Amino acid sequence: MRAAATGLLCLEVSAGAASAADEEEGGPAKPAAPNIYLDLRTSYATIPAGTLGLGFGNTSLSAAFEAVAARRGATLPGGLPAAKSIAVDLPLTVDVSDRVSLYGGVSGSTIDAGGGWSSFDITSWNIGVQADLHQQNGGRIPTITLQSTLTQSVPNEPGMTNSFNNILEFDYALDEDETRGWLAGMQHTTTIIASPLASIRPNTILYAGGYYQWPSNWKFTGRLGMQSFGGAQFAGRTLAEAFTQPILRLDLDRMDDNDNRLFGITAQIAWMPKPSYQVTLRTPLYAVRN
Secondary structure, three states: OHHHHHHHHHHHHHHHHHHHHHHHOOOOOOOOOOEEEEOOEEEEEEEOOOOOOOOOOOHHHHHHHHHHHHHHHHHOOOOOOOEEEEEEEEEEEEEOOOOEEEEEEEEEEEEEOOOOEOOOEEEEEEEEEEEEEEOOOOOOOOEEEEEEEEEEEOOOOOOOEEEEEEEEEEEEEOOOOOOEEEEEEEEEEEEEEOOOOEEEOOEEEEEEEEEEEOOOOEEEEEEEEEEEEOOEEEOOEEEEOOEEEEEEEEEEEEEOOOOOEEEEEEEEEEEOOOEEEEEEEEOOEEEEOO
16 A cells, blocks of 8 residues: 555656646646545345356446455355445545546445345545556557556445556547547556455456537547456355456536536446446546646
């Protein structure tokens, strides 16, 4: 964690230095303060029996299911049951510049695995960074974005999980205003369980898609890909089967004139191999918005 914090601090310092250099060279003036907001996300998901809460960026949801699987593996002789879940993510996000964003916060969830809804509890915390390694800016090389997130389940006890989620995405804009374009990318998730009896193998998604933003600042994005999961075991017994299946994600966002998100809704269908459905509402709460 100290190494991660040091890396985030270095990114923030370097972004600030780049901004100062732009101003000295007569470049465009940067906002006096970065965007600061609570990126509130509320998700509802259905998960078929025998699998975990996987998919695009589901680190908080999957952390809750992975921790439950690790703690209750001995009492689940028939494997993981079908479940429904409601999760709320509260990452405090700071857009250091138009290239770098830092975030960290907590997530809570409630799960219904057939016996009624559990109490709503804080089930994980996360910290991460999103950075544009390269910006297209009208050139031929697409914008390259890396997003890395560390998620740890709560409470800190035997069976807790640490998840490392990395997304590398390529965004090729088709116009100068970057209102339409193509996407391609990869998401890789590795989970470590604090138990010698349980193990969860990596999950990888390869995808492609595109986006279009109307003059009214409504933006639609679609991603279609293949998800490959290596399975989960407890004491030599399979809790979740391995699979390679399609996954589809659709996003509709309301942006402002400076491309700040005001509202968003995401629908996802992931076959595991039976379909899992998820709907997410994004309602950012801004303290500072440039």
